[in-house]
Amino acid sequence: MTKRIVVLGGGTAGTMVANKLARQLSAPIGNKEVEVTLVSNAEKHIYQPGYLYIAFNEKMPEHFVRKEKELVHRNVNLVFDDVVRIDSEANKLVSDKASYPYDYLVVATGSYPDFDSIPGLKEAAHDFYTLEGAIKLRDALASFEGGTILLTVDVPHKCPAAPLEITLMMEDYFARRGIRDRVKIVYTYPINRIHSLEPIARWAEPAFEKRNIIAETFFNLEKIDPERKVAITMDGEEHAFDLLISVPAHKGAPVILNSGIGDETGFIPTDRYTLKMEGSDNIYVIGDATNLPISKAGSTAHYQSETLVPNLISRINGISETAHYNGKVACFLENSLHDASMITFDYTHPPQPATTSELLHWFKGVYNEIYWLNVRGIM
């Protein structure tokens, strides 16, 4: 009987996994021993790190968007459908129009900013975590002639470095436009330093000081008054802004909440080494959808696929699973519009930012293009 591998979600993780499986299982797929199906509800594939460059008008939005069907290997059975429920008892996905039975399921449904998480957020805040948000922010920044820009951060959110990056890039953006002296940039963070990782905080602090970026710590946003343009924090303090940029707390996909397999915010309890959903032997979770206490990043999904794909192939071949995910993540850290640093870390090795250089910024720009090979499962 044909063994059915179903991948749910055609973002970074799901597309990469489906393509790698298709390439590495081409013989059994050809013999109809194995079938790889990718079910996704988005026909467009967006490279999300591009939002940062859209906001500063460095690249047009189209630069970061491709058609999903052009990225998917011919051996993958690609279906566009909005799955409403994962029925883990009956081993199938269910949508309004069809159901998709599986022997092995890979859940790659991502994470999403929740604009209802704070009263007033939807009305008052700009964001750079959605395509529409990045475009609107680009236009707001382009017509901004001076005043206070306040940046707020809530948890959890994907790409833990992005709030620092946008702040540092924004400083350079206004300096280049010759109006830096008219813009007060206020970066905030919920805990006692400007980033949860001490080495990253230490990396960014001198730049903040030198470039006159104001940092407020222990800043836990509670509500926003859009009329008065003030942000109100947990301690009752009011913080005025002319332009507010917020990173809202994220949730898992609605289908996870709907299927009763996630925690209260829709993230799936996942074994940190095998990437199996806790309590299941045939459901794997990858990328932002897990509840693992590590960065929600495309690179995380990439390194996880190097465990998940070989293990699935082993199972198809009747071999025990031998690959373990070691928690590896790699992130670039943009320091401006022309230089950057980077970090790598795993469960047992803390990160240490590399020396900031123009070369690393250039390399990030190159990665932004290489991504399209990466997601095809070629690299």
Added chain:
Amino acid sequence: MSEPTVTESVDARGSYCPGPLMELVKTIKSAQVGDVIEILSNDEGSAKDIPVWVKKMKHELVYRKKVNDYWKIAIRKKH
């Protein structure tokens, strides 16, 4: 002294980014007032940072102890 019942335990061992304190900030938001949240962490920095955050945010530190090579830190949500 008997230990309070832990409402939710978060295993943040191996978490460097976003890190155990950010896991706590996240968990405490969705908890009920009075809940006790326990964080497991092998990060020495967090063992110092968590009590500071808890005090500043006016929650309560229930315990902080080292077990083998990791920390067990429990917090009661006060408001």
